Amino acid sequence: MGERAATEKVTPGRTTRALFFAGALSVLVVGLSSSLPQIPRKLAEAARRSGEGLVEAERRIYGEHTMGAITEARRLIPREGAYYLADAGAEPGMTTWVRYLLAPRRCELLGTLKRPGTLTEREGRPARLLPFVVITSHGDTPVEIVASQRFFEGKVPFDPGLEDTRIPASIDGPPDGAVVSGPLEVRGWCQESGGRPCAQVRIWLDGVETEAAVERFPRPDVEHAVRGIGNADRAGYRATLRPDPARTRHRLNVYFLTADGRYRRLGPLRFESRP
Amino acid sequence: MSSLAAFLVRALAGGMLFTATGAGVATVLRLPRRALPIRLGWSYLLGVAYLGGALYATSHLFLFPLRRSVVLAIAALPVAAAAVRRRPSPAAPSGRTTWRAGELALVVAAGFVGSLMSLAVLAEAASSPPTDWDGRMTWCAQARFIRGARTVDAPVLREARWYVTHPRYPVLLPLAQVAVEEVLDAAEDDRVVRPLYALFLPALLLVVYDSASRLAGRRIAALWTLVAAMTPFLAWKNGGAGGCYSDLPLGCFFGGGLAILCLGPRRLSTGLSGGLLLGAGVLTKNEGLPFAILALGALALASTRHARLRPWRDPRLLGALCVVAATAALLFSWRSAIPNRYDDFFFETASPGALASGLARNGKEILGCVTALMASRASWGFLWFALPMLAALGWRGLLRRRALPLWIAPACAALVILAAYTLVTGDVVAFVVGSWNRFLVEVSIPVFLVGAVATRGLLCPRQGSSERSGRVTSGAEG
Numbered sequence: 076m077g078e079r080a081a082t083e084k085v086t087p088g089r090t091t092r093a094l095f096f097a098g099a100l101s102v103l104v105v106g107l108s109s110s111l112p113q114i115p116r117k118l119a120e121a122a123r124r125s126g127e128g129l130v131e132a133e134r135r136i137y138g139e140h141t142m143g144a145i146t147e148a149r150r151l152i153p154r155e156g157a158y159y160l161a162d163a164g165a166e167p168g169m170t171t172w173v174r175y176l177l178a179p180r181r182c183e184l185l186g187t188l189k190r191p192g193t194l195t196e197r198e199g200r201p202a203r204l205l206p207f208v209v210i211t212s213h214g215d216t217p218v219e220i221v222a223s224q225r226f227f228e229g230k231v232p233f234d235p236g237l238e239d240t241r242i243p244a245s246i247d248g249p250p251d252g253a254v255v256s257g258p259l260e261v262r263g264w265c266q267e268s269g270g271r272p273c274a275q276v277r278i279w280l281d282g283v284e285t286e287a288a289v290e291r292f293p294r295p296d297v298e299h300a301v302r303g304i305g306n307a308d309r310a311g312y313r314a315t316l317r318p319d320p321a322r323t324r325h326r327l328n329v330y331f332l333t334a335d336g337r338y339r340r341l342g343p344l345r346f347e348s349r350p
Numbered sequence: 351m352s353s354l355a356a357f358l359v360r361a362l363a364g365g366m367l368f369t370a371t372g373a374g375v376a377t378v379l380r381l382p383r384r385a386l387p388i389r390l391g392w393s394y395l396l397g398v399a400y401l402g403g404a405l406y407a408t409s410h411l412f413l414f415p416l417r418r419s420v421v422l423a424i425a426a427l428p429v430a431a432a433a434v435r436r437r438p439s440p441a442a443p444s445g446r447t448t449w450r451a452g453e454l455a456l457v458v459a460a461g462f463v464g465s466l467m468s469l470a471v472l473a474e475a476a477s478s479p480p481t482d483w484d485g486r487m488t489w490c491a492q493a494r495f496i497r498g499a500r501t502v503d504a505p506v507l508r509e510a511r512w513y514v515t516h517p518r519y520p521v522l523l524p525l526a527q528v529a530v531e532e533v534l535d536a537a538e539d540d541r542v543v544r545p546l547y548a549l550f551l552p553a554l555l556l557v558v559y560d561s562a563s564r565l566a567g568r569r570i571a572a573l574w575t576l577v578a579a580m581t582p583f584l585a586w587k588n589g590g591a592g593g594c595y596s597d598l599p600l601g602c603f604f605g606g607g608l609a610i611l612c613l614g615p616r617r618l619s620t621g622l623s624g625g626l627l628l629g630a631g632v633l634t635k636n637e638g639l640p641f642a643i644l645a646l647g648a649l650a651l652a653s654t655r656h657a658r659l660r661p662w663r664d665p666r667l668l669g670a671l672c673v674v675a676a677t678a679a680l681l682f683s684w685r686s687a688i689p690n691r692y693d694d695f696f697f698e699t700a701s702p703g704a705l706a707s708g709l710a711r712n713g714k715e716i717l718g719c720v721t722a723l724m725a726s727r728a729s730w731g732f733l734w735f736a737l738p739m740l741a742a743l744g745w746r747g748l749l750r751r752r753a754l755p756l757w758i759a760p761a762c763a764a765l766v767i768l769a770a771y772t773l774v775t776g777d778v779v780a781f782v783v784g785s786w787n788r789f790l791v792e793v794s795i796p797v798f799l800v801g802a803v804a805t806r807g808l809l810c811p812r813q814g815s816s817e818r819s820g821r822v823t824s825g826a827e828g
Binding site: 117120179 | 354356357463466467469470471473474476477478479481483486487490491494495497498499505506510511512513515538539541573576577579580581582585586691692727731732736805808809
């Protein structure tokens with residue numbers, strides 16, 4: 076009896092099987108009806124495009140103007156060479172596509188509008204210039220190539236190192252868009268986690284690095300508010316600037332440099348000065 | 351149309367490089383021989399895993415330049431070894447040779463639909479350069495940098511000055527791209543390399559059919575292969591075969607490795623081949639290593655629970671563990687010289703407190719978002735409606751020893767991913783929308799196999815002596 080029970084095969088009822096197969100059939104029919112029509116469409120599209128050369132394909136995807144600039148950049152910059160890349164407000168992804176299209180040429184990113192607090196106008200110029208800057212932007216010329224000498228014209232040598240936007244920092248004053256009169260106090264804080272103050276705080280006003288002394292002081296409020304920041308005895312900074320009286324509109328950038336060759340830039344802050 | 355044919359021939363030529371290499375690997379590792387189409391699927395995966403991994407190691411450890419001669423020499427090694435080997439691989443157990451009513455029609459239908467879908471995906475891939483985000487940002491860009499420098503330790507990756515997004519992402523697929531371009535002597539025309547990604551779709555379908563037929567029989571296997579072939583996200587979307595994302599390749603390596611280790615004989619060669627695929631996953635994406643660890647853990651658990659076999663005495667586990675450990679060591683060694691930059695960091699530090707507060711902060715949004723994504727018929731059809739019902743009704747099948755790791759490993763992976771979501775600072779919905787569907791692609795093979803096992807559990811809930819006596823029924827092995 077036990078042996079018969081052990082060998083007896085238990086199968087689900089007919090109703091269960093019928094329900095299962097009905098459900099499976101309806102799922103398959105729905106799936107087939109949505110998937111199969113895609114196949115001839117995709118094959119037709121592929122057949123239409125297979126006559127394209129690579130140049131035509133790239134023009135179709137990126138546009139005539141972009142590929143014209145890319146072709147020129149490919150001619151000017153050797154495959155084993157390098158260039159600067161700057162994003163002046165291009166559509167999302169354009170800077171990335173330009174980097175891909177110009178690879179294996181290496182690029183150094185000068186800055187982008189897309190991430191808050193990163194530069195659009197680089198202060199100073201690198202000590203050793205790469206020959207060209209490729210600029211992506213919005214509008215009729217999405218990609219432009221400029222000789223580095225022209226791009227950095229008039230700028231003094233300043234190489235802060237590798238940009239790292241994760242360095243905790245802040246400009247507490249002046250606020251963006253402020254209207255000031257007389258001397259201007261720039262203040263804020265910068266410190267890496269674990270109690271490592273930024274090695275240098277360098278302030279650029281209207282494209283020129285200020286000679287005003289930057290005072291460092293404790294910021295216990297920062298130590299209390301920012302988890303993991305550590306001892307903030309040198310986190311605070313302030314400097315008093317005297318804006319050029321010949322100008323009313325000013326641009327302020329603050330660079331926070333670490334001891335190991337990284338930096339973060341905050342700005343540009345724009346403000347007006349009145350007599 | 352003749353131009354399209356020419357593109358397809360060129361696309362397949364790249365695929366043949368890996369398939370031929372993988373066939374040699376399968377012979378050397380004495381994997382059971384199966385029907386030709388199924389062998390092609392496994393060979394493709396093994397070929398990409400072996401050739402990509404070997405190029406990674408020889409370039410990083412031995413400074414071999416990435417040139418055509420080196421690629422061909424490395425690809426030829428297993429082919430030559432297989433030719434020299436006298437003993438052929440054992441034939442797979444043939445099972446039942448007669449076909450039940452409707453079984454042949456279902457298998458033919460699955461083959462027909464799968465072939466058509468694969469052809470359409472391949473044709474699209476072969477005729478247009480990449481237009482997807484990840485492909486242009488990371489994988490294809492890295493391939494160009496690596497090919498330009500002729501080494502996986504390209505200076506552009508190692509020097510912090512250069513703008514490279516996600517420079518520490520593993521580069522097995524970019525290396526595979528370089529291999530294809532070198533062998534075909536192609537210029538920077540990524541229409542040559544896009545098919546590399548598209549060919550993972552037919553490989554996935556063949557792996558699903560083969561593994562499901564061993565678990566649940568040919569009819570159920572054909573049914574689930576049809577489901578897989580008709581899943582829109584796998585075929586058309588970025589993250590599937592529609593672009594140059596690495597999610598589908600990782601899914602094939604993870605799922606294929608898990609299937610080999612669950613279903614293969616308890617031999618060292620099984621462990622080495624399963625480990626080769628899991629190791630390829632480690633070198634494909636960051637998620638590959640946690641997936642491999644979960645897979646091995648799930649296998650160890652199943653082994654201990656059912657067979658009372660100590661995990662360290664299971665040659666499959668030992669073989670797989672050795673290969674995975676070696677690939678992890680290679681990855682860490684390669685990565686250690688690359689300074690991280692231009693990489694996103696979305697998470698606050700994990701701790702029980704952070705998880706609890708994250709759950710309170712993000713839990714409802716995450717659940718809503720995940721549910722909406724899985725319920726999307728445009729992406730997944732009825733898969734996520736049907737699977738829970740089948741699992742509930744056919745739960746007996748899921749408790750079988752060979753089936754346990756197939757749902758434990760992806761379930762644990764899902765829990766880890768969901769826990770990570772709770773730690774996201776910022777827009778968690780955008781993060782989930784950008785990543786959850788791709789995670790589902792990465793665990794798709796075990797998901798389809800679980801569906802097959804649950805279906806068998808529903809339709810054949812209990813088989814008495816037929817199973818205990820080892821008699822094979824319905825083409826399923828136990």
